Amino acid sequence: MKEKLRRLDDWRLELPAGSRPGMAVPAVIYADAQIEGTLDDKVLEQAANTACLPGIRRAALVMPDAHAGYGFPIGGVAAFGLRDGVVSPGGVGYDINCGLRLLTTALSADRVRAAGGAVAAALFAGVPAGVGSESSIRLSKADEKAVAEKGARWAVEHGMGDAGDLERCESGGRLEGAEHGALTRRALERGRRQLGTLGSGNHFVEIQEVEEILDPSAAAAFGLAKGMAAVMVHSGSRGLGHQVCADSIDEMLAAARRYGIALPDRELACAPCSSPEAERYLAAMRAAANYAWANRQALGWSAGEAIAAALKLSPRELGLSLVYDVAHNIAKVEEHAAPGGRAEKLMVHRKGATRAFPPGHPEVPAEYRTAGQPVIIPGDMGRPSFVLAGSGAMGETFGSVCHGAGRLMSRGEASRRARGRDITRELAARGVSVMAAARGTLGEEMPEAYKDAGQVVRVVEGAGLARIVARLRPLCVVKG
Amino acid sequence: MPFERIDSSGDAGLRAWGPDVHAAFSALGEGFYSLLTDTALVAPAGGLSLTVKAPTLESLVVKFLNELIHRAEEERFLGASCDARYSFSGGEYRLSAVILGEKFSSKKHTRGLMPKAATYHELQAGPVPDGWEIRVILDA
Numbered sequence: 016m017k018e019k020l021r022r023l024d025d026w027r028l029e030l031p032a033g034s035r036p037g038m039a040v041p042a043v044i045y046a047d048a049q050i051e052g053t054l055d056d057k058v059l060e061q062a063a064n065t066a067c068l069p070g071i072r073r074a075a076l077v078m079p080d081a082h083a084g085y086g087f088p089i090g091g092v093a094a095f096g097l098r099d100g101v102v103s104p105g106g107v108g109y110d111i112n113c114g115l116r117l118l119t120t121a122l123s124a125d126r127v128r129a130a131g132g133a134v135a136a137a138l139f140a141g142v143p144a145g146v147g148s149e150s151s152i153r154l155s156k157a158d159e160k161a162v163a164e165k166g167a168r169w170a171v172e173h174g175m176g177d178a179g180d181l182e183r184c185e186s187g188g189r190l191e192g193a194e195h196g197a198l199t200r201r202a203l204e205r206g207r208r209q210l211g212t213l214g215s216g217n218h219f220v221e222i223q224e225v226e227e228i229l230d231p232s233a234a235a236a237f238g239l240a241k242g243m244a245a246v247m248v249h250s251g252s253r254g255l256g257h258q259v260c261a262d263s264i265d266e267m268l269a270a271a272r273r274y275g276i277a278l279p280d281r282e283l284a285c286a287p288c289s290s291p292e293a294e295r296y297l298a299a300m301r302a303a304a305n306y307a308w309a310n311r312q313a314l315g316w317s318a319g320e321a322i323a324a325a326l327k328l329s330p331r332e333l334g335l336s337l338v339y340d341v342a343h344n345i346a347k348v349e350e351h352a353a354p355g356g357r358a359e360k361l362m363v364h365r366k367g368a369t370r371a372f373p374p375g376h377p378e379v380p381a382e383y384r385t386a387g388q389p390v391i392i393p394g395d396m397g398r399p400s401f402v403l404a405g406s407g408a409m410g411e412t413f414g415s416v417c418h419g420a421g422r423l424m425s426r427g428e429a430s431r432r433a434r435g436r437d438i439t440r441e442l443a444a445r446g447v448s449v450m451a452a453a454r455g456t457l458g459e460e461m462p463e464a465y466k467d468a469g470q471v472v473r474v475v476e477g478a479g480l481a482r483i484v485a486r487l488r489p490l491c492v493v494k495g
Numbered sequence: 496m497p498f499e500r501i502d503s504s505g506d507a508g509l510r511a512w513g514p515d516v517h518a519a520f521s522a523l524g525e526g527f528y529s530l531l532t533d534t535a536l537v538a539p540a541g542g543l544s545l546t547v548k549a550p551t552l553e554s555l556v557v558k559f560l561n562e563l564i565h566r567a568e569e570e571r572f573l574g575a576s577c578d579a580r581y582s583f584s585g586g587e588y589r590l591s592a593v594i595l596g597e598k599f600s601s602k603k604h605t606r607g608l609m610p611k612a613a614t615y616h617e618l619q620a621g622p623v624p625d626g627w628e629i630r631v632i633l634d635a
Contacts, residue, residue: 089505147599204565214609215606215607216608254565264615282614425504426506426635427500427508428502455607455608456608459608
């Protein structure tokens with residue numbers, strides 16, 4: 016496929032419609048020359064396959080952090096017409112509403128550094144992570160129903176945060192149309208004891224230092240100041256969400272056959288937006304998304320408790336304040352401009368991609384409306400993360416940007432390259448205290464396994480999709 | 496049992512094989528637990544029996560692994576060995592497995608990667624010249 020790529024400008028490549036039979040639209044890949052060099056042919060094949068699905072609008076979009084997924088690429092955006100398009104669980108992913116949450120504190124980064132590894136150890140003890148971890152939260156059946164319907168609000172009502180937090184979550188931390196009844200018995204079982212747990216793999220809680228402010232006006236609006244310590248949380252809907260996706264794939268495969276949709280890849284299994292199969296999936300997916308928002312609300316809260324305990328601070332002294340919470344694995348109905356200037360409601364799938372609405376958009380919280388929606392882009396364990404503000408993405412990417420650094424190596428390759436190295440010590444030499452539940456995680460997640468997030472966000476900014484507001488460097492990292 | 500991890504972007508892949516279909520599924524079960532923990536530290540102190548049914552061979556693989564994920568999460572059960580029996584009749588694929596192992600203990604067991612779900616991505620299951628082989632990617 017690479018030979019069919021056409022460079023549009025310094026930041027964009029196009030895989031023209033017709034690069035493979037059945038493509039209804041082109042694929043647009045956001046990449047400078049350096050990122051183009053890391054592009055996997057599988058990503059292009061998956062983007063081309065996505066461009067074949069019925070009712071797709073504009074283009075299959077591939078962000079600069081993309082790597083191969085299954086069906087859709089990770090770092091992909093695809094929007095479909097509600098009347099002629101489809102919903103695909105593969106376009107959302109197994110970890111429904113996996114996302115990020117950023118909180119500021121009243122602490123200086125120096126205060127965290129001075130405490131050494133004690134804060135990382137407290138976070139590790141206070142945030143359940145990894146295989147066999149257990150949450151202190153036990154949901155009754157009624158609780159679980161409420162979580163599925165209320166999202167982050169449920170956690171706030173149970174003392175984990177305050178009502179102001181909800182304004183600072185994408186979609187208010189809750190999707191309309193969630194149905195607890197659409198969740199299978201197994202999904203409910205998996206959800207009952209996992210609220211407030213991090214998971215394993217690339218999920219994390221980090222304390223970071225706001226190292227540099229690049230857009231002072233937006234940073235001030237987001238409450239970010241140079242030298243402050245901030246908390247970043249990366250997790251999703253845990254087993255409940257994974258089960259929703261797993262439950263839906265077989266039904267969607269059957270639905271695709273029933274509706275005569277030719278699938279270039281089984282993981283692109285889908286059903287027409289208006290079909291009963293799509294309605295069932297969306298009701299369950301929204302419930303899982305709400306569970307994920309409650310989960311990150313709980314995780315942010317328990318991280319704060321752990322930090323306060325380690326540094327012997329009152330909640331007031333810690334001053335934990337939510338900046339924003341974004342989803343990066345989700346499908347949502349949104350209104351976007353269509354040819355001819357009219358607006359059209361679309362089913363926007365973001366799989367490893369983040370919503371990045373511009374200044375003035377009504378879905379951006381009032382306090383951020385001049386700056387644009389905050390976008391949280393994590394780096395890796397050793398290199399910086401970024402806060403961006405949505406800018407010009409609406410007309411081009413359905414208001415979407417990347418979701419992280421993006422993997423460069425498989426877990427296996429990273430493990431092999433880490434063999435014989437002491438990743439903990441290497442990170443300590445860079446001023447990062449790291450703790451992981453699983454011994455192998457540090458090798459699999461080592462910095463070189465990822466692209467440089469700085470390079471990824473430069474492409475996003477260069478393409479005019481979002482502005483870089485602040486750079487944050489890791490101080491303490493807790494992994495599952 | 497013969498299995499190995501195979502590379503797959505950010506996820507976890509397994510290749511399991513054996514002289515026949517039963518052995519390949521047994522190896523797949525053991526390979527799964529090797530993702531979660533060092534199975535040499537898991538004692539065969541208890542047992543887990545399960546049966547899964549599916550309309551296709553591929554979905555049997557996916558359902559089997561998803562069942563193991565569910566049991567590992569819900570019952571915190573780790574397997575040391577797996578004995579699987581495969582059958583096909585009346586258009587239905589069926590797998591029964593007996594897994595020996597024990598509950599997770601943070602004092603005794605190491606922590607590995609807990610997969611989210613098994614996927615159909617590049618899934619292959621079937622006879623090979625010297626027996627049977629299954630290749631599957633798990634979302635991690």
